[in-house]
Amino acid sequence: MIIDAHAHVWPDKIAELALSANRLPELNARGDGTVSGLEADMAASGVSVSCCLGIANEARHVDSVNRFVAGLTSDTRFGFGTVHVDLSVEENMASLRRHGVRAVKIHPLFQGFALDDPRLWSIFEAFGDEIAVITHVGEGGSPEANRxxxxxxxxxxxxxxxxxRLMACHFGGYKILDDAEEMLNGADxxxxxxxxxxxxxxxxxxVRDLIRRHGAERIVFGSDWPMTxxxxxxxxxxxxGLSDDETKLVLGGTLARVLGIDSPWS
Structure with a gap:
């Protein structure tokens, strides 16, 4: 049961605009960013469940993004909502709970706040083990954004x-894998x-050695659709060259455990 931890989707009417606005240098989209486009690629690739990640670049969009991803949730789609540090902890939590969102995506490059922002840490404290988090880590933007x-x-x-329940995209350091391997060795x-x-x-x-050092039980597969x-x-x-058991954990078993999804691979 393959579960993709990392897929971006937008409402059909804004998908093209949103994908163009979020374009990263030297990367060309492989998909169109729509729900139907994602479902077509899932069928072609054998992905059973895709985590659909919503991001509010501005605080005023948080509740509408959470409403959208909540409406996507089904047997084949797991909606990841959004928070923003320009809202209070109470406002962020109220939006997530109102829409039944159980996981969020953080994207410093697009949202414009740092992972060590005290306001974000206050939100994490409120999450406890209730809300899972997946976050971009590493480069991909301007020098200022990369920091x-x-x-x-x-x-x-x-x-x-x-x-x-913290998940770090791109092995914890996009384009700075040396730093990620050094800093996250042994990190939970x-x-x-x-x-x-x-x-x-x-x-x-x-990649194989990294997975085995960190443990396949702490690795999740993500495609970053529609960019791949x-x-x-x-x-x-x-x-x-992983073992069958390791491959099953990476491709779905670990994420099923993290998100509480029933899977024969977990």
Whole structure:
């Protein structure tokens, strides 16, 4: 049962505009960002469940984004909502609970606040073990934006909030994998595998060794659709030379446990 931890979708009427506005240098989208486009790629790749990540770049959009992702949730889609530090802890929590959202995506590059912002930490404290978190970590924007997230910040969050179900995208450090491997060695954080334009651009033996050091039970598969092809990213995982049990944990078992999804692989 393959579960994709990392897919971005928008309402059909704004998907093209949103995808263009969030474009990262040197990356070309492989999908259209719509729900129907995601479902087509899921069918083609064998993904059973996709985590649909919503992001509010501005505080005023938090509740509408949470409403949208809550409406997406089904047997094949798990909606990840959003929070923003320009809202109070109480306002953020009220929006999540109002819409029944049980997980959120943080994206410092687009939201404009750092992972070590005290306002964000106050939100994490309120999450406890109730709300799961997946966050971008690493580069991908301007030098100023790149400084908003780092492997060290993830390690500090993991220490400060041991109950938080924390997942760090891009192995905890997009384009700064050396730092991630050093800072997150032994950290109690789940790492996600996406690496646009493809995981296959990293040496397979390095990825395999990283997964085995950290433990497949703390690794989740993510495609970062629509920036990548889920089918190609699954092929990259299958080509790492992991054992069958390790591969099943990475491709779905670990995430099923983290999110409380019934799965024969968990």
């Amino acid at each position: 908003l997230s780092s492997p060290k910040m993830i390690a500090d969050i993991a220490k400060q909030f041991p109950a938080l 954080v789940v790492l996600e595998t996406s690496w646009p334009p493809s995981l296959s651009t990293l040496r397979p033996e390095r 092809s889920p089918a190609e990213e699954i092929k990259a995982i299958d080509s790492l």
